[in-house]
Each structure stands twice: as structure tokens, then as C-alpha cells.
Amino acid sequence: MITDPVFYLAAAPAVILMGLAKGGLSGLGMLSVPLMALVVSPVQGAAILMPTLLVQDMVSLWAFRRTIDRRNVCILVPSAAIGVAIGYLLAARVSDAWIALLIGTISIVFGARRLYLETRQTPPKPRAADILPGLFWGICSGFTSMVAHAAGPPFQVYVMPQRLNRDVVVGTTAAVFTIVNWLKVIPYVALGQMTHENMVTATVLLPLAFASTWAGVFLIRRIGGRTFYLMVYTMLLLIGSKLIFSASRDLGVLGF
Numbered sequence: 172m173i174t175d176p177v178f179y180l181a182a183a184p185a186v187i188l189m190g191l192a193k194g195g196l197s198g199l200g201m202l203s204v205p206l207m208a209l210v211v212s213p214v215q216g217a218a219i220l221m222p223t224l225l226v227q228d229m230v231s232l233w234a235f236r237r238t239i240d241r242r243n244v245c246i247l248v249p250s251a252a253i254g255v256a257i258g259y260l261l262a263a264r265v266s267d268a269w270i271a272l273l274i275g276t277i278s279i280v281f282g283a284r285r286l287y288l289e290t291r292q293t294p295p296k297p298r299a300a301d302i303l304p305g306l307f308w309g310i311c312s313g314f315t316s317m318v319a320h321a322a323g324p325p326f327q328v329y330v331m332p333q334r335l336n337r338d339v340v341v342g343t344t345a346a347v348f349t350i351v352n353w354l355k356v357i358p359y360v361a362l363g364q365m366t367h368e369n370m371v372t373a374t375v376l377l378p379l380a381f382a383s384t385w386a387g388v389f390l391i392r393r394i395g396g397r398t399f400y401l402m403v404y405t406m407l408l409l410i411g412s413k414l415i416f417s418a419s420r421d422l423g424v425l426g427f
Contacts, residue, residue, distance in 0.1 A: 194387015
């Protein structure tokens, strides 16, 4: 078990943010891995978060079990499984910085466009849950989930334009990522990340994970549908900007 108090100063907020995101406040969870990376390696941080993710997924799934879009689940889960497999095979060869740069760019372009459409007098028309786009974005979600716990932006690029009911979005998200995160357990074990130290540390964080997820559920049920969409797209812009900044720094583009 990690005993350094400085670790928990970063880990506790990371788990809280992930819990609020799992409860429905989409986007906040993207900040968790970068926070953990301040005190441990990104890979170890992701491994420690894995058990808390599984608990948070189950809480969110239970809370929104009656509002799941099964068509989206059937499209996204198999394709995300392919993405997880690709992420496992390429885990040692893929640059975290380039992945962050790609996700950040997607987040900003998509978020800015949808935010513009949402603020027009005539709201955008809902899109259908088409199979081919779903397969593509599902693979992207599985891949980015495996390598960085960052499946949110690709998932939202596909689901949010459908303009589903707020609770249906949250319920579908919970259903898809409950399955995807369980699929990730085997690759993480194979990569040697589910160590005794990491798992005991994760166990200490579980009560916080449980409580923060219920807090997210409580808060999201008090947010209107249009506010929910505006919030998600705004978070995508902020998170995308942060990812691009971090990636550019790591790649040496910023000169420091």
C-alpha cells in the first residue's frame, strides 16, 4: 500500500472527480489520470484507478438501470472491445502525448461545433444511432479507454448528437463502460499492473469512490436537459485545451 500522504492529496481529488463523472457530470473524469500522474507514473495511476472505476460503474449502472439505450450498447460494446484489444497490443508502442493531442483536438473541434449549434435559436436535429459511425467511435473509445482511461470524448462524439434524454445518456454511458472496464481487467493483469500494492491502495480509496458517485447522481438529477448538453460541450472544450497543452509540452513544442 502507498503510504505517502502527498499521494493521497492527488489521489483523493482524482477519485472524487471520477465519481462525479460516473454519476453523470460528464468530462470531469478526464482530469483524474493527469492528477494521479503528478504523484505516480501514468500507468500505475491508471491501474490504481481501475478498481475504483469498477465500483463507480456499478453504482452508476444501478442508479440509471431503467434508462439505457440498448441499440447504442449493442453497437458500442463489441467495437469498444476491439479498441481495448488494439490498445493492449500497442500499449508499449503508443506515445501518451500523441494520444492526448489527438483526443484534445477531437474534443475541441467537436465541442466547439456542437456548442455553437446548441446556442442557436433552432436546436440541432437528433442523429440516428447508425452502425458504421458507432463501430468507428466505439473502437476509438475502447482504445483510448485502455491506454489512458480517456474514452469520454470519442463516446460523446457519437452519442451526444443523438440528443437523447439526459438520463438515457448517463444510463447508456454507465452500461457501456461497466462492460468495457471489466474487459480491461485482463489486459491490465497481463501488463503486470494489478500488483498487491496498487490493489491495496485502490481498496483504501473505494469508500470515497462510492460516495462521490452517488453525489454525482444526486447532482445530475437536478440539472436540466439543455444545461446538461451545454455543460458537456463546455467541458469538452476545456479538457481538449488542457490535453493539447500537456501534449505540446511533452512533445517539446512549447519549448519547456
